[in-house]
Amino acid sequence: EAQVTQNPRYLITVTGKKLTVTCSQNMNHEYMSWYRQDPGLGLRQIYYSMNVEVTDKGDVPEGYKVSRKEKRNFPLILESPSPNQTSLYFCASSPMGVETQYFGPGTRLLVL
Amino acid sequence: GENVEQHPSTLSVQEGDSAVIKCTYSDSASNYFPWYKQELGKGPQLIIDIRSNVGEKKDQRIAVTLNKTAKHFSLHITETQPEDSAVYFCAPISGGKLIFGSGTRLLVRP
Secondary structure, X not given: OOOEEEEOOEEEEOOOOOEEEEEEEOOOOOEEEEXXXXXXXXXXXXXXXXXXXXXXXXXXXXXXXXXXXXXXXXXXXXXXXXXXXXXXXXXXXXXXXXXXXXXXXXXXXXXX | OOOEEEEOOEEEEEOOOOXXXXXXXXXXXXXXXXXXXXXXXXXXXXXXXXXXXXXXXXXOOEEEEEEOOOXXXXXXXXXXXXXXXXXXXXXXEEOOEEXXXXXXXXXXXX
């Protein structure tokens, strides 16, 4: 089944404890992206990647890192999480560019 | 930056009625206009999109209309069913990115 998977789906952590949210797609898509969703703010892009080894900042990149070493994987790294990073995170992929994006099921993160 | 507004923020309709959600945007260079549906506990799902060289597109019970002059596009759902209950987002492209509206919560009453 063609899909975008994220792990973990739920995560509770404490301020400053490094964490990684994994994202994987099995559709051989070039483009991958991370968004965060907060009440009243819609979805905002954190980082995106047009292809392997190519990443760029989105609208809200502060406090996040990404890497794209393989085409199928695009992990999101929070080196030192803070409470304002408590949010619902979505990974997405598309064959090429921002159009026709397929979203993962989401990761709900709570930073205490 | 791009300003995207959706109206209404909530919409309640009787099963079988039609629903219309409107999205206004500010970037006159936008040329791609998708609508996403997000069900509870799931990620957004692309349901229909339109490009600037087309005024209307239909896919069974859903349609999107575009007015580039007025800078707005609308989602139309006919013969609504309870499974249409969800949050709907418009996300016009601007500066190479999708800019998501704040969402419209649609409730279809059986």
